[in-house]
Amino acid sequence: MTGPTVRVHVGDAVVARVAARRARRVPGVVTLRADLAQALLGLADSVLGHDRAGAIPADGVQAAVHGGRAEVSVTLVTRLGYNCRDVAQAVQRTVGEEVRTYTGLDVVVRVTVAEVLLD
């Protein structure tokens, strides 16, 4: 007796939200930086009164799943006092692990440090 064949496809948004949630908690990450499209969508939502209650924000993260492989791109802001290289590597490592564990996908994480707060 064999059950039906089940194939699960994990969507881009799932990967993006998992990655964003994890990246935000890496020490040295002040915030994630939405790209232009995300910023405009966010504004449209706030103007139109859309309330995405419960949705984990994925601003600042782009994700694409191709077969069993996910490409994640994180844009972040850090703060003087943290080493940009170390923050970037920590995000790559922890986000990669989290997405891999959660989705079973092979993950490559690209990180861009867009700004360093100087205060």
Next chain:
Amino acid sequence: MALTPPPATPVGGTAPVDDGAPLLACGRDAARVWDRAAAGEDPDAHERACPHCTAAAADALGLGALAHRMADEPLEPPPSVLDRVMVAVRSELRPHDVITLPSPHGQARLSRAAAAAVLRHTVDRMGGLRARSCRIEQVDDTLAAVEEAPDSQRHAVDVRITVTARFGVDLASVTARVRQMVATAGEQALGVPVRRVDIEVADLFDADLFDTDLFDTDPFDTGVPGNTR
């Protein structure tokens, strides 16, 4: 009925000859009554007496008042809108806008402008100097250098920084310190080795023109020979 159609338009209220224009129950063209009321013309004898025309005119005036009131309200977007868009626009980095950070886990990049801001900040915090421009070129950018670069110099950067100095500071010693501070900041704050620092002293400024407290409280300032003169 005492109809007084304006001479320019034959439609008036005499007959429903117009192509499907809605007429009021009294036979007048609703659009004309509406337009006349909106334009502020006084109602004629019929319009004053006719309940249909009066109602149409009142509608026109009511809507006109409402529309004007809304149009007169200053349009005020939330103050955050421009900020949020501009921040996003500035974050759209093209390949030349970033330097590469060393990483075993895949591509890691740092905004060139952010890196320059960190280095300028480092120089500004030293007493007696103000950073002006700061250009960062990565050794990797020049293709020939990649192959022969030793591992420790991978991703190394060359920094060209333009400064203005407070009149009286000892340029030789202060620039030596700039070199050292920039190299340290590159390694500790950015995470890239600094291969070369070019310092151009472009101008002098007079301390009195600036807030002198800023210099007095600066922990870096004590070592500057110019300060003791």
